[in-house]
Structures are given as structure tokens and as C-alpha cells.
Amino acid sequence: MMESFKINDKSFACPVDLTLNTIMGKWKPVILNNLMDGKKRYGELQKLLPNVTDRVLTKQLRELETDGIVTRKVYPVVPPKVEYSITDRGRTIKPILDAMCDWGSKFKVD
Amino acid sequence: MMESFKINDKSFACPVDLTLNTIMGKWKPVILNNLMDGKKRYGELQKLLPNVTDRVLTKQLRELETDGIVTRKVYPVVPPKVEYSITDRGRTIKPILDAMCDWGSKFKVD
DNA sequence: TTATATACTAACTAAAAGGATAGTATGTAG
């Protein structure tokens, strides 16, 4: 049988593919970088990422949640209050983000 | 003025975005991993990646070439012979691929 | 009673990425 890599029911033949699939998404790296500094409410994330729409922000957060990278904590209050934080698994992604940051930084201009 | 990161005329506000944009593409990581072992002819890559079509393989190779990650050497013979190899810049991506490989490997199942 | 704040959801559109299939160019071997 062929070896495979699984994260919440999605299967990949190659570990790199699994990783890319998990942390890709136009806004996921920024979201993660922000959450590395501590938990954030939905509205805070909105302000930190002014160019992402609600629909997309929510979607990326849900995917990260499904993959066990972030947790979503809902407070039963009105108006609603929801906090997002990074999980332990999520923290293990940091070396990758750092490596990507280092590589990309070599292309800085003025 | 805002800082930015540029790779062949594409601008990014964040180094991670530049990196993702450069190495993303469904087949780029595999292509790169294969080229790390040494140059390959087009037909060899085709055999190594049996699930990618010509159109897409060519496209990914061209993008990698444009970004200075691989070089394309054409021999003026018939039938054609073209060799792809990784550049020095391309080799610097290895730590990222390795980090992604390590992370994804934690999700291995039987 | 009305407005407010917050975190969404719905319906739709647009753009990007990837895939399928078929075809092209041409020196050389037979």
C-alpha cells in the first residue's frame, strides 16, 4: 500500500502538498503571524487585515480551525464576542513561516 | 513610502507572500525536489510527474524560469533536447521545502 | 421603541489555476 499523509480527512501523497494545502490561502500566513502574538477577536483581525472581506476572512479562519491550527472561542454575549487563538499544532508552523519570510526578504527593494 | 518585495516585476507587500507566490503552484515543489538531484530533460520530468499534463508542466517550468529558480537550456538538435536545472537562487529554497516536508511528515498514516 | 455593536451568512460574480485533447516543427534513420 502507498504511504499517505492525512489531515482531517484530506489525503495527500506527499507531505509538502499537505503542508502547502494547510497553510496556503491568500491570507492564512498573515492571520497566523498575527495570532502568534496572542489571541485576537474577529474584529481585531479585520482591522489587521483591512483588505480581506468578511466572507474570505471567515472562510480562512474556518479552514484553519478545521485543520486544528487555530481555535475559535465563542462567548455567549450580545453583541457577539469571538476569540481566535493559535493551537500548539499551529505554533509548529512558525519555522516554515520564518523560512519563507527570510527567503522573501532577500527581494526587498528600497 | 511603503517597503516592498519584488521578483521580476511582481510586487508584494510581504516577503511571505512573495515566497508563496514563487514556489506555489501545484507541481512546483515536486519539480524543484527533482531538480535538486540534478538537471533533467523535459521528458524525464514528464515521467517523474506522471499526473501533470504538458500544458501545466510547461507553464510551471516557465514561471520558475522567469523567477530565476530554474534555467532552461535548449540544444539545437532534432528532435529537440531541453534541459532544466536549478539555479543558485533556486537552491536557497531548499530549507523551506525541507521545513514543509518535516511538518507534513507528522501527518503520516500507515 | 429605536439604534448600536459584533460576527457573521447568503447569493452571486470574477478571476485564477489547472486539466483534456489535439496538433506542430524538423533533422535524421530507414
Added chain:
DNA sequence: CTACATACTATCCTTTTAGTTAGTATATAA
């Protein structure tokens, strides 16, 4: 003269991803 090998290119289609705009729920404050 014909077939062959190789590395593509051209069309068209499907899927995936992202973006736009508008709307919802509801305890509380005024």
C-alpha cells in the same frame, strides 16, 4: 519519401479561489 522522436503550443473547458454587496440576530443603552 515516410515515420519517428521530442518538446512543446493552441483551444477549450472545469474547478477552485477570491471578491462584492447586502443582509441577519439580539441583548443592551438611550
